[in-house]
Structures are given as structure tokens and as C-alpha cells.
Amino acid sequence: MNISEAAASAGLPAKTIRYYEDIGLLHPARDANGYRRFSDNDLHKLTFLARARGLGFSIEDCRRLLALWEDQERASADVRQLASAHLQGIEAKIADLRAMHDTLSDLVQRCAGDNRPDCPILNSLQS
Amino acid sequence: MNISEAAASAGLPAKTIRYYEDIGLLHPARDANGYRRFSDNDLHKLTFLARARGLGFSIEDCRRLLALWEDQERASADVRQLASAHLQGIEAKIADLRAMHDTLSDLVQRCAGDNRPDCPILNSLQS
DNA sequence: TCTTGACCTTCCAGTCACTGGAACCCTTAT
DNA sequence: ATAAGGGTTCCAGTGACTGGAAGGTCAAGA
Incomplete structure (x- = not known):
């Protein structure tokens, strides 16, 4: 099996496989x-990598997970x-994004969005 | 006012200010x-940038926001x-992270986390 | 006066995980 | 003979910094 078939099978771009x-x-x-030429084992690894990356694991985490898997x-x-540490990272990111979201969503709602220059969004960014 | 004072005042590393x-x-x-030598106007801009970046706006968005501000x-x-589009991006990221979180959190809970090799986390990554 | 230490400067390289593109090779069909 | 559609390598760029080297400047103290 050559690279484009492997790519289709694992759901990864060929470029990414070469990079891996x-x-x-x-x-x-x-x-x-x-x-x-990709063996079945190579395909299993690629699928594993695609799924782990899909869960947001870093490449280095993926390397460790592959080693544990084997x-x-x-x-x-x-x-x-390993997974718990990553989960904590995800939770931290969600919290950051939520905070941004709440602030920004409030500002957007308070902005008239018309022809006039007055804007609560810019006001809040200014010192 | 030189760069380290400006950095302290805006809450940005000096390196970042040079980059900006x-x-x-x-x-x-x-x-x-x-x-x-940083003027008051420079300081206002830096504070503006620090806050906009803190809300997750990209550098290019910040450039546009600065232009609108001025x-x-x-x-x-x-x-x-501009802010609404960014808000939508944040919401999409949160949704992605939530999906990862839910899957991973379920797997972590189902993993015994003991000396034995059997592991639902690895099982779910494998084809 | 000399030195020390804390500033400041520029420039280059590295981060992360790809992605795009150029230039070229291999295979198969027309 | 040629064209299309694979494959290959290598180099550069992305975003937003960050680290480090090599060197200039300044104020204070012995």
C-alpha cells in the first residue's frame, strides 16, 4: 500500500504522513x-496517531502513547x-476561552453596531 | 520612558514590544x-494591544482594531x-475542546490506572 | 579612574505541527 | 512520444513570540 492509500485509510494528508x-x-x-510501502502495522500506527491527535495530544505525547501501546x-x-495531564490542559484552555467568551460576548451585546463611532468594545480596550 | 518601564506599565515582555x-x-x-523612548500614546497603544491579545484577538485583528480605534x-x-467573528471562532474552539474533553474524561474514568496493561484509553485509539 | 552590574541594542535560531511549492522521478495509457 | 497522475526530496512559511549571543550605554561605588 502506497502513501495515498495509507492517507485515505488513516484520514491523514500524505504530507503529514511524510512528516511523521x-x-x-x-x-x-x-x-x-x-x-x-505501508504495512498493516504502519496503518494501525497511523490510525492511532490520527485519533490521538484528534483528542488533542501533542506529537510528543503521541510518541509516548505509541511507546506505551507497543x-x-x-x-x-x-x-x-498522561491522559489526565492532558485533560487538565484541556480544562485550563476551556476556562481561558470561556473567560474571553464571556467578556467579549458582553461587549458585543452592548455595542450598537451602527454608523456612529461610539463603541463599548474599543472603550474597554483603551486605558 | 524606556522599554522596561513601558513593559511593566503595559504588562508585556520587552521582547514582545520590540516584536510589535x-x-x-x-x-x-x-x-x-x-x-x-515611549510616549503616552505608545503606552496607550501597548495597553490596548495587551488587552486585545488577552481577549484572544490575532495580531492582524489587533492591527485592524488599532486602526479603528484611531x-x-x-x-x-x-x-x-470584527469582534463577533472572533467570538464565533472562540465558540468553535470551545466546542472542539469540549468534545475532546468529554471523550477523554470518559476514557480516563474507565481506566483502572494500576499495574496491569489493559487500558481503555489505548484500546479506544487502536483500530 | 576603573569596574561592576543593569540596562539597552540587533540579529539569528527555535518553537509546534504542519503546509505549500518547486523540481524532479516512476508508471501506465494513449 | 507524450501526457496524466502517482511518487520523491528539499526549502520556506505559518503565528506570536522566546531564548540567546554579542556588543553598546549608563549610573553608582571603590
């Missing part, structure tokens, strides 16, 4: 002509620890 | 020795339009 190889997340074999002796506590 | 000058957001005067003839509708 570049940074050592997987090592597909090569055909005689230099084309990448380690039959892993402790689920290690996976859980 | 670099990309043309402000143009502080220079003393004979080459040091930047334009006495602006229509508040233009400001509101």
Missing part, C-alpha cells in the same frame, strides 16, 4: 523505486497519568 | 543613544463585526 516519518513516529519500508508490559497507570 | 515594533504596530521614537470616523458596526 521524518520525526521518527513510524518507519515504513521502501519499494525498489523508492516509494513508501509495550505489552505497560502499566495502565502510566497511560492514565 | 518590528511588525509595525507602533513606532516609538529613539533617544540619541538608540534606546526606544479613526474618529469609524462605525461601531465595523468593530462589532
Whole structure:
């Protein structure tokens, strides 16, 4: 299976797959002509990566998750620890965004949005 | 007022202020020795930028907001339009993060987090 | 006067996770 | 012979800084 099929199967752009190889997340074999040849295992890894990235894990987290995934002796506590830390990060981001949202939403509602220059949004940004 | 005072006053790192000058957001005067000298207007702009960035506006949005702020003839509708679009972006990000959060939080709860290798988190990532 | 330390300057490189594009090779069909 | 549609590498750019090196400037103290 070559790269465009692998891309379709994993739901990732071919460019991204090349990039993942570049940074050592997987090592597909090569055909005689230099084309990448993706094994089932490569495909599983790509799908795993696509899902982990979809959950917002960083590339470095994905690398660790892949290592845990391939380690039959892993402790689920290690996976859980990684996921919990990430979950906390997500919660922090949501809180930040919520705060921005609430402030901004209030300002937008108070802005007349007409031809006149007076604007509570700009007023609130000014010292 | 030189850069470290301006930085303290606006709540921005000096590096960031230099960067903002670099990309043309402000143009502080220079003393004979080459040091930047910040006027009151420069300080107002920096505070404005710090607050707008704090609300998550992109640098390009900040540039547009600054231009509107300085334009006495602006229509508040233009400001509101910009802010509304940004608000929508924030809402989309929150929705994405919430989805990640809900999935991940469920997986974390279902993971025993012990010495054994069996792990619902890894299972859900695998094809 | 000399030195020390805290300022300031510019410039270059790195971050993160891709993404676009150029230039070129391989394969298959017409 | 040529064209289309794969594949390859390598380089540069994204956003918004941030770190660090190398060096100039200034005020205070021995």
C-alpha cells in the first residue's frame, strides 16, 4: 500500500504522513523505486496517531502513547497519568476561552453596531 | 520612558514590544543613544494591544482594531463585526475542546490506572 | 579612574505541527 | 512520444513570540 492509500485509510494528508516519518513516529519500508510501502502495522500506527491527535495530544505525547501501546508490559497507570495531564490542559484552555467568551460576548451585546463611532468594545480596550 | 518601564506599565515582555515594533504596530521614537523612548500614546497603544491579545484577538485583528480605534470616523458596526467573528471562532474552539474533553474524561474514568496493561484509553485509539 | 552590574541594542535560531511549492522521478495509457 | 497522475526530496512559511549571543550605554561605588 502506497502513501495515498495509507492517507485515505488513516484520514491523514500524505504530507503529514511524510512528516511523521521524518520525526521518527513510524518507519515504513521502501519499494525498489523508492516509494513508501505501508504495512498493516504502519496503518494501525497511523490510525492511532490520527485519533490521538484528534483528542488533542501533542506529537510528543503521541510518541509516548505509541511507546506505551507497543509495550505489552505497560502499566495502565502510566497511560492514565498522561491522559489526565492532558485533560487538565484541556480544562485550563476551556476556562481561558470561556473567560474571553464571556467578556467579549458582553461587549458585543452592548455595542450598537451602527454608523456612529461610539463603541463599548474599543472603550474597554483603551486605558 | 524606556522599554522596561513601558513593559511593566503595559504588562508585556520587552521582547514582545520590540516584536510589535518590528511588525509595525507602533513606532516609538529613539533617544540619541538608540534606546526606544515611549510616549503616552505608545503606552496607550501597548495597553490596548495587551488587552486585545488577552481577549484572544490575532495580531492582524489587533492591527485592524488599532486602526479603528484611531479613526474618529469609524462605525461601531465595523468593530462589532470584527469582534463577533472572533467570538464565533472562540465558540468553535470551545466546542472542539469540549468534545475532546468529554471523550477523554470518559476514557480516563474507565481506566483502572494500576499495574496491569489493559487500558481503555489505548484500546479506544487502536483500530 | 576603573569596574561592576543593569540596562539597552540587533540579529539569528527555535518553537509546534504542519503546509505549500518547486523540481524532479516512476508508471501506465494513449 | 507524450501526457496524466502517482511518487520523491528539499526549502520556506505559518503565528506570536522566546531564548540567546554579542556588543553598546549608563549610573553608582571603590
